[in-house]
Amino acid sequence: MPLPPGAPRDALARSVAVNHDYAGRAFPATPPYEVSRVKIAEFADAIGDPSPVYRDRDAAVAAGYPDVIAPPTFPIVVTMAASGAAIADPGLGVNYAMVVHGEQRFEYTRPLQAGDVVTAQSTIESIRKVGSLVMLTTRTEIRTTGGEPLCTAFSTIVERDPEEAG
Amino acid sequence: MTAVVKPGLVRYADVEAGAELPPASYPVTRLSLVKYCGASGDFNVIHWNERIAKSVGLPDVIAHGMFTMAQAARYITDWTGDPGSMTEFGVRFSAPVVVPDTDEFVTIEVTGTVAEKLDGNRVVVAMTARAAGAKVLTRARAVVRLP
Numbered sequence A: 001m002p003l004p005p006g007a008p009r010d011a012l013a014r015s016v017a018v019n020h021d022y023a024g025r026a027f028p029a030t031p032p033y034e035v036s037r038v039k040i041a042e043f044a045d046a047i048g049d050p051s052p053v054y055r056d057r058d059a060a061v062a063a064g065y066p067d068v069i070a071p072p073t074f075p076i077v078v079t080m081a082a083s084g085a086a087i088a089d090p091g092l093g094v095n096y097a098m099v100v101h102g103e104q105r106f107e108y109t110r111p112l113q114a115g116d117v118v119t120a121q122s123t124i125e126s127i128r129k130v131g132s133l134v135m136l137t138t139r140t141e142i143r144t145t146g147g148e149p150l151c152t153a154f155s156t157i158v159e160r161d162p163e164e165a166g
Numbered sequence B: 001m002t003a004v005v006k007p008g009l010v011r012y013a014d015v016e017a018g019a020e021l022p023p024a025s026y027p028v029t030r031l032s033l034v035k036y037c038g039a040s041g042d043f044n045v046i047h048w049n050e051r052i053a054k055s056v057g058l059p060d061v062i063a064h065g066m067f068t069m070a071q072a073a074r075y076i077t078d079w080t081g082d083p084g085s086m087t088e089f090g091v092r093f094s095a096p097v098v099v100p101d102t103d104e105f106v107t108i109e110v111t112g113t114v115a116e117k118l119d120g121n122r123v124v125v126a127m128t129a130r131a132a133g134a135k136v137l138t139r140a141r142a143v144v145r146l147p
Helices: A037-047 A057-062 A075-087 B030-040 B050-055 B065-080
Strands: A099-108 A117-130 A133-144 A149-159 B020-028 B086-093 B106-117 B122-131 B134-145
Touching: A037 B030, A037 B065, A075 A099, A075 A117, A075 A133, A075 A149, A075 B030, A099 B065, B020 B030, B020 B065, B030 B065, B065 B086, B065 B106, B065 B122, B065 B134
Parallel strands: none
Antiparallel strands: A099 A149, A099 B086, A117 A133, A133 A149, B020 B106, B086 B134, B106 B122, B122 B134
């Protein structure tokens, strides 16, 4: 979700309600989530990617994977539950109606694949004020329940100041 | 900046820094956004409700940033020929992809260049994505491992 046009980028800094003491805070891991072939196929359909490696186990095996793998942005399905809970913490004070997605980054150990049972654990990496905007970055680790690290997602959300958003 | 590397099973030895990837374009419709809401679990109203999108200062309903990022990911994996080849992938969402209620497609156009060759058979690809003339992704960068 990018910034809408006209959103203030360099307006005078003003006080906002986000609690900067939350920088560095770690949140509990989500309950286990089982990655399924059906969900991967649904996600691939939704992004319009016809690759058989996301749908057909034989095609995935032929490509060198044990089962169908998930597209590179699929981990957001798992991380959003964790980072969303962090952002929704009432003590943090983010006004979600004024939030847009600013940046996203993934580091992969391997693709998520059907049959993986994973948890996601978020930490608030940083909270920065840029003009009237607050930029908050979460780091979310996806691991299997057996402890294998699969992916780290860095998500930066931008909270606009409602008084300047028009 | 002249050599064009064709998609398929791209090999590390065949790639040079500065080579351009073939451009590609991907359609977006209101239906894409409805499907993406369901598949991702992100039901933010600005992705399906024009009235509320406009009330918060947007020109119209906008695509999920993660939908646009997914198109950039596909651009890379179609090029490498291996959807599991990425080791790192990041973007900045610089402008919204506005999706009006029309029968036409909105098109996300992606271009890319091999920015750098790294050790371990990895290459860095820098991308740009545009829609309706605006840059919608900047600082878009993927690291892929090639055979």
